[in-house]
Amino acid sequence: MNAFKGLLWKDFKTSKVWFYGWIGIIFLIYIIGMVIGNFVNEPIIVQIFIIMIGVFHFAFLPGIVLSMLRLEGKTQLWLHSPYSGFILLLPKLIIAIIYSTASLLLVDLLGVITLAVFPEDSLFSYWPIKEGILFNLGVTVVGLYFSGWTIFLWTFYHSLSKFPSIKNIRWIFVAGFIIVYQSVVAFLMSIKWVEKYLFNAFTVEVSSGVFLSIGSNEANAGFEPEMIQLPLLPFVFEGMIMIIVFIMSCWLLDRKVEV
Template sequence: MTAFIGLLKKDLSLIRFWYMVWLAFMILGIIAVYGISKGVSEPSILVPYLVTMGSFHVFLAPIALLYMLNIEGKTQLWLYNPQNSTKLLLSKICSATVIQLIAQVIISLFAVIVMKILQDNGLIEHFSDFLPFKQGFYMQLGIFGVSMYMSIWVIFLWTVYHSLGKYPSIRNFRWLAVVLVWLAYNLFEALLAKTKVIQNQLFYFSVNVDIAPQMNYETKEGWKILYADASVPVTAIVLYVILSVIFFLLASWLLDRKVEV
C-alpha cells in the first residue's frame, strides 16, 4: 500500500504544474465572463459558459493520462520499477481521477455561484428552477463516467501503439494500427447494437431520468436549461464497465511485455 501511495504521489507531481495552469485558466475565464456579464448587464451570459466548461471537462482526465504516459515513455522509468504494470497504470488512473473530481467540484461551486447571481437578479426564484440537485448530480456523474471510459481507451491505445514499436517493418505506421483498432471496435459495436438480440436484451432494463438538458434563450428571462426524459440503459453501463476492466487488463499485459518507447 505504501508503495502504491508513493506511485500516486509521483504521478500527481508529474501533472501538478499543468493542472494548476488548467485551473488558473478556468478561474480566469470565470472572472472574465463575470466581468462581461456585469458590463453588459446580462447575468445569464454565465450560463452557456458554465455548460461549455462542464462539458469540456470530459477530456481532462484523458489528457492528463496521456501526458503522464508520454513522460514515462520518454524516461522509461517503469522498465526499472519493481512494481507490476497493473499498479503502475492503476496509480495513473487514480491520479487522473483525483484531478477530475477536484475540477468537477470547482465547476459545481461555480454552478452554485451562477444560480445565486441569477436569483439575485430575479431571473430565477429558487435554485431548483435552474438546476435541481438531482439533475446536477447526474450530469456530473455522466461527465465523470465518460471521462474515465475515455481514459481507459487512452491507456489501451497508447500501449498498443508503443508495443508495435518492436517491429521495425510497421514502426512508422503504428498510428494507422491504432486508428484501425479504434474504427474496428466502433464498427463492431455499431453492428452489434443493431441486432435484435442486443436491442431486446441489452437495452431492456433501463430507467428514465430527466437529465437530457437543452439550452434555451428567452428575451426577458435569459438563458435557461430545460430537461427532458432520457432512457438510461443500466445493462449497457454495466457492460461498458466490464469492457473498461478488460481493456485495462489488456493494457497491463502489453506493458508487462516491456513496451519499447
C-alpha cells in the same frame, strides 16, 4: 502498499503543474464570462460559461492521464520497473480522478457564487443541486471511459515498437484496430435480438433531457418532465469492455513496453 503510495505521490508531483494550469484556465474562462456578461448586461452568460467549463471536463480526465503517460514514457523507467502494469497504471487513474473531482467541485463553487450574486438572472428558477450531482457523475464516468481507451491505445501503440519493420507506421495499426472494433460493435448492434435484449431487458425511468428557454424577460432551465426508459445493459457492456481494455493495457505494459 508503501510502493503504491510512493507511485501515487510521484504521479502527483509530476502532474500537478498541469492541474494548476487547468485551474488557471478555469478562472480565466470564468473571468471572460463575467466581463462579457457585464459588457452586454446579461449575467446569464456567466452561467453559460460555467456550463461550458463543465463540459470541457469530458476531455480533461483523459487529457491528464495522457500527459502523465507521455511524461512517464520520456524517462524510460518502466522498462526497468519491478512493479506490474496494474500498479504502474492505477495511480495515474486515481490521481486523474482526484484532479477531475476537485476541478468539478471548483466549477460547482463558481456556479453557486454566480447564483448567489445574480439570483434574479439565472438559468434555473431553483438551486440545481440534483442536476449538478448528476452532471458531475456523468462527466466523470464518460471521462473514465475515454481514459481507459487512452491508456490502451497508448500502450498498444508503443508495444508495436518491438517490431522494427512496422515501427514507423504504428499509427496505421492503431487506426485499423479502432475501425475493426467499431465495425464489430456496429455489426452486433445490427442483430435484432442483441439490440432488443440490450435496450429493452433492464431499463430505468429518467428525464427525456434538459430544457433551456431564454426570453426577453426571463430564462429557465432544468430537466424535462417527460420520462423515458433508459437501458442499463449498454452501460454494463461498456463497463466490461473498459475492464478488459485496462487488463490488456496492464498486460502490454508488463511485457516492457518501450516508449
